[in-house]
Amino acid sequence: MVVEISLPDWLSAETLPTHIESIEDRMRFVIALSRRNFENATGGPFAAAVFEEATGKLVAAGVNRVMPCHCSSAHAEVTTLSFAQKRLGTHDLGGTGMPAHQIVVNWRPCTMCMGAVIWSGATSLVIAGSDDSVERITGFDEGPMPHDWQGELEKRGIRVTDNVLYDEAVAVFHAFAASGAVVYNGRGGGAKTSG
Numbered sequence: 001m002v003v004e005i006s007l008p009d010w011l012s013a014e015t016l017p018t019h020i021e022s023i024e025d026r027m028r029f030v031i032a033l034s035r036r037n038f039e040n041a042t043g044g045p046f047a048a049a050v051f052e053e054a055t056g057k058l059v060a061a062g063v064n065r066v067m068p069c070h071c072s073s074a075h076a077e078v079t080t081l082s083f084a085q086k087r088l089g090t091h092d093l094g095g096t097g098m099p100a101h102q103i104v105v106n107w108r109p110c111t112m113c114m115g116a117v118i119w120s121g122a123t124s125l126v127i128a129g130s131d132d133s134v135e136r137i138t139g140f141d142e143g144p145m146p147h148d149w150q151g152e153l154e155k156r157g158i159r160v161t162d163n164v165l166y167d168e169a170v171a172v173f174h175a176f177a178a179s180g181a182v183v184y185n186g187r188g189g190g191a192k193t194s195g
């Protein structure tokens with residue numbers, strides 16, 4: 001028995017940049033992937049990328065793959081961190097001798113992905129926003145986040161940078177809602193639909 005999470009064909013075929021310098025450009029790259037993912041019907045409107053924080057070297061890019069891969073945990077963060085760890089041959093992106101790794105995501109993590117970020121060994125998280133926009137606009141359930149979730153990450157040595165290209169990220173969620181695409185919450189009978 002093997003569990004497999006794959007990248008969509010359009011992303012596998014892409015020649016990705018080797019380095020992205022600024023935080024804004026890293027986020028712009030991730031937001032573009034989030035839009036392409038739902039437009040290509042290859043997953044939800046979420047994407048992430050792992051970089052060497054200091055150099056901007058791109059280690060892995062990934063997208064939400066819940067429905068195509070039949071895997072409720074295949075959120076963008078879990079997918080991308082897993083690719084990064086596989087590429088580097090380690091379970092710990094913060095292991096001895098490793099450069100600091102940063103994960104950039106087009107919104108704040110859900111409950112599960114907050115844990116995934118903590119266990120990954122990444123030492124910084126960059127997000128486009130952290131308010132209730134995703135739940136309000138798209139209907140996705142982000143789970144019971146601790147009130148001070150950013151503080152919980154900071155306590156564990158993970159720096160959080162919020163509100164990077166907020167408007168651009170929200171625009172993708174509006175486009176997703178307008179597309180009528182499926183919102184794949186667990187217990188589907190209770191899933192909300194947007195708009």
Ligand SMILES: [Zn+2]
Nearest residue numbers: 075110112113
């Ligand atoms: Zn998640």
